[in-house]
Amino acid sequence: MIEISKLTKTYEKSSKALKSISLTIDDGEFVFITGRSGSGKSTLMKILLKEVEPTSGRVVVNDMDLGRMPRRYVPKYRRTLGVVFQDFRLLKDRTVYENVAFAQRVIGAPSRTIRESVPRMLKLVGLSSKYKSYPHQLSGGEQQMLAMGRALMSRPKLLMLDEPSMGLAPILVEQIFKIIQTLHEAGTTILLVEQNAQAALSIADRGYVLETGKIVTSGTGTELLASPEIKKAYLGG
Numbered sequence: 001m002i003e004i005s006k007l008t009k010t011y012e013k014s015s016k017a018l019k020s021i022s023l024t025i026d027d028g029e030f031v032f033i034t035g036r037s038g039s040g041k042s043t044l045m046k047i048l049l050k051e052v053e054p055t056s057g058r059v060v061v062n063d064m065d066l067g068r069m070p071r072r073y074v075p076k077y078r079r080t081l082g083v084v085f086q087d088f089r090l091l092k093d094r095t096v097y098e099n100v101a102f103a104q105r106v107i108g109a110p111s112r113t114i115r116e117s118v119p120r121m122l123k124l125v126g127l128s129s130k131y132k133s134y135p136h137q138l139s140g141g142e143q144q145m146l147a148m149g150r151a152l153m154s155r156p157k158l159l160m161l162d163e164p165s166m167g168l169a170p171i172l173v174e175q176i177f178k179i180i181q182t183l184h185e186a187g188t189t190i191l192l193v194e195q196n197a198q199a200a201l202s203i204a205d206r207g208y209v210l211e212t213g214k215i216v217t218s219g220t221g222t223e224l225l226a227s228p229e230i231k232k233a234y235l236g237g
Contacts, residue, residue: 001027001158001189002048007057009043009213017043019213020057027157030180030190032200032221034234035210041193042086044210045162048191049083050074062158079107082156082188086163088147090135096122096146097131103153117153125149126175141172148179159183160191165199173199197234201225209234 002025009018018040025031035041046052047059050066059066062080069077091099100121104114122128125145135143144164151159161180165173173196181203184190194200201207201221209217209230217230224230 001025001029001062002191003058003060005058007044007047007059008055009040009047009052010055016213018047018054021210021213021215023208023215023218025189025191028184028187028189030184030192030203030205032192032194032197032204032207033210034193034195034197034200034207036195038212039210040213041210042162045160045193048160049078049081079154080156080158082151082154082159084144084147084151084159084161084164086166088135088143090143090146090150092135094134095131096127096133096135096138099135099146100149100153103150107154121149121153124152124179141168144168144172144176148176152183156188158189158191160193162193163195164192165194165196177203195234197224197230201230 004021004023006020006022007018008016008020010016033041033044043052047054048061050069064077091102094102097118101114101118104117119128122131125148127142127145127149130138130142135146138146148164164176168176177199180190180192184203192200192204201224204221206220207218207224208215217224217227219227
């Protein structure tokens, strides 16, 4: 599903955000990536979304080599992904209902399908009573759940989430991770970038730890939870 080989990204003044990292994510796998601020997590996500280009290395997503992808194909490629951004990227002038429906309209779903599927999705993310509200009328947690619902509307084979629990109350964090776990059990491939290592590693298949642009540790969720170094650095142990 995702194959990254010797990926490097150098910004201006020779600042290397990523330093020859390699990783794979198989179909149906749930992989978690963590690291402190500045470790390269956001740069990796931007490269996977074709928002920035790598300096060197190879990235293949769903059998598509991103380095060889013509620019005109990028919008179509992005529509094959489910993405929950750290800054939500909601449509501010559209209602909750319209934000969720938009994800299916751009892929040409029939109106009947949209009418039937949007209410189900709003129920899943706990926003049924807010369907007429606008994003600015929602709490931060509700905006995050709306972003999650929109990302899931296209039934993506690959779901990428960038810090979905940041700044949320514990009850909402628990709700988000329950949804992620349900999707994983249904066969969705998941890439989660998250600093809440405890919650993520307890349900992830595998994890990677980034530090200053390098992968310094990797293993199964169980292995990383038991690691003294991970406990000390990320689990408060």
